[in-house]
Each structure stands twice: as C-alpha cells, then as structure tokens.
Amino acid sequence: MLITHAEAILLQVPFDHKSPQPALYGRSWKTFDTLLLRLETDGGIVGWGEAFVFHAGAVTKSALEHLVIPNMLGRDPSQIVPLMNDLQRRLHLYGRSGPVACALSAVDIALWDINGKMAGMPLFRMLGGSTRTHLPAYASILRTAEASQATKSVELALKRGFRSIKLHEIDLDPINAAREAAGYEIPLMLDLDAPMSANESIEFCRHLAELELFWLEEPVWPPENYDGIADVRTNGGIPIAAGENAGSAMDFKHLIAAEAIDFAQPSVGKVGGITEMRKVMALASAYNVTVHPHSPYLGPALLATLHVNAAAGEDMLVEHLLIEPEATLYGAAVRPFNGSVAVPQGPGLGLEPDMAVIERFAV
Numbered sequence: 001m002l003i004t005h006a007e008a009i010l011l012q013v014p015f016d017h018k019s020p021q022p023a024l025y026g027r028s029w030k031t032f033d034t035l036l037l038r039l040e041t042d043g044g045i046v047g048w049g050e051a052f053v054f055h056a057g058a059v060t061k062s063a064l065e066h067l068v069i070p071n072m073l074g075r076d077p078s079q080i081v082p083l084m085n086d087l088q089r090r091l092h093l094y095g096r097s098g099p100v101a102c103a104l105s106a107v108d109i110a111l112w113d114i115n116g117k118m119a120g121m122p123l124f125r126m127l128g129g130s131t132r133t134h135l136p137a138y139a140s141i142l143r144t145a146e147a148s149q150a151t152k153s154v155e156l157a158l159k160r161g162f163r164s165i166k167l168h169e170i171d172l173d174p175i176n177a178a179r180e181a182a183g184y185e186i187p188l189m190l191d192l193d194a195p196m197s198a199n200e201s202i203e204f205c206r207h208l209a210e211l212e213l214f215w216l217e218e219p220v221w222p223p224e225n226y227d228g229i230a231d232v233r234t235n236g237g238i239p240i241a242a243g244e245n246a247g248s249a250m251d252f253k254h255l256i257a258a259e260a261i262d263f264a265q266p267s268v269g270k271v272g273g274i275t276e277m278r279k280v281m282a283l284a285s286a287y288n289v290t291v292h293p294h295s296p297y298l299g300p301a302l303l304a305t306l307h308v309n310a311a312a313g314e315d316m317l318v319e320h321l322l323i324e325p326e327a328t329l330y331g332a333a334v335r336p337f338n339g340s341v342a343v344p345q346g347p348g349l350g351l352e353p354d355m356a357v358i359e360r361f362a363v
C-alpha cells in the first residue's frame, strides 16, 4: 500500500467562551483554528491527522504542503516508525519544535489511523489494549482575567460534571475567586503560560500557598529554562507541570533530568504524534513522573490522545477546553459527560470527521 494523496485543511471554527472574548498572546481569539491532514492510500483507506496551530495555521499548513507532503507521497504507510524517522531526519534543520514538528505530528497520527483501519482495530488495542471505556477529563478554562467571570466559568464546569479544573489566569483575584467557587475538594490547576523569571515565579507562589493547587503549569519564561522551572519546583512549594512546548522525547529527557516536573504534558499534535508521545510516556514512567497530556484539540489529535491515555494503564487526565465551538467534528461522541470522555471503539482513531463541518469551516 502507498500514500497517493495528502491534503492539508485549515479549519477556523468560531467559538463561544461564555465570557468576553479571550486574548491569546496579544491577539483576540475569535475562532478555534486547527489543521487537519487527510492521507489517502491506493488501498482506499483514508487516515486523518491534526497539527497544533492556535494562530499559526497558515504557517503550519505551508510547512505541511511545502516540506512534509512532498517527502511522503509514494511511501508505504504501514512503515510508521521508519517513515517518521526518515521524515524527522530529512526535516530536522527546519526546527525540532514549532510548525514543522507540528506538521510531522499530524502525519504520525494519520499513519496510525491508517494502520488501525488496516488491522480493523481501534488504536488503543494496537497500543496494547485497555479495559477502560471512559477516561477522566478536566475542564481547561481560558483566561478571563476577571474574578466574577472566573467564578461563573468554574460554576459552569462543575455543573457539567467536571471534578477537576484548570485555570489560565495570572492575576490573583480570578485565581482566588475560582478556588472559592470550586471549594477545596476539587483539584485546581493553574497554567501561567510561561510568563515570569524563576525568582518572580517563586515570589508568586507565596501568594498561591493557601490555594492547595494540584499543579502549577509552565511558570517560567522561557519554557525551555528547565533549571529555572526546577528552582520554582524546589522553592515554590507547589507541584509543577510542563512539557507542552517540548518538541521531542529528547527535550523531555532534559526536562526530567533537571528535576523540573512532577507532571509531564506531551502534546500529541506538537511532539511528533503518537510514536514520539509513547517514548515520552516510557521515559516519564521510568522516572516516576506522571503524564497528563496537553490536548487543546477538536479533531484527530484529541482522538489520538484518548487512545494513548486509554492504553497507558494508569489514570491520565484528558484536557478538555471549556469552550463552545459552533460545530464539532464528531458530534457528541467525545463530548465529556459527568467529567469523563468515551474512548472511541471504531478502527483506527475510531471516528470519522463530519465532512459537512469541514466544508463549512475550511479556509
């Protein structure tokens, strides 16, 4: 079997955040963008992948179209590891993280989808099997920057049945309001998105001491300042999570060796797909670091995360963005209910995207 055709499809789906439109790194955030990859084979099997993009959709699409796809047409999709190794080596000089790495992640996910479909097996079975049909999810709330809004968002998450919640606030008022609204029984996580120096983070942690945070995520700028993160872990008194910006298992090796993290957060649409994610998981497990993947995805990368989590043999939380997209690719199939998400049971990724939604939101 050979890969005969590959298409990169950028989607922009408007979403409701149930609050004023959030900002993302200085830009207002009105649509949730994602980049799909559709791989066609001469055997008639089609596989789907997804790359992380946020606002970099056009750049990552270009990387996929101009660098990655020309290197994969005519190749054998059943050779996942050799093919991915070859693509990684051919393209490493264009970046081991960022748009090229995200584009490669989409390829790996699509190859696993094709192989699962060829075997007639859901991916979690290809990855070792699982007895779990549902996985625990946490509500990941975008930054609101206001106490009253943080309260409302936490109340909404609780009403939807989530039993753990993550904030993206950097001001103390909304953080304190969220803890008050959640109560102390609910694990509360805080993602800072890498804003501060290590010393500033340690100082900030003093203000968070009473909140009993389950984890503090990416406290330090730049995100690859692993010694700085380790400093916060040692002196801040709060368990630390990081890794969504790590581009490969080798990056995670350095992150873990620096004793910087309690929780590793590989992102399947950034780190190199399922193949690289499983390397990260093996590494983390050997060093007693718990994995809770980063998964702000709407498409195949979300499904890939579910399969990898299901097959992990331990309880990893699924990150669910608490937003209301105008449409979803899989209907209600992977919408969390009572704080858990169903693992798709069909072959490959287990679900096919709704082509009407793709046609409507493709740009």
Ligand SMILES: [Mg+2]
Residues within 6 Å of the ligand: 191, 193, 217, 218, 244, 294
């Ligand atoms: Mg994060």
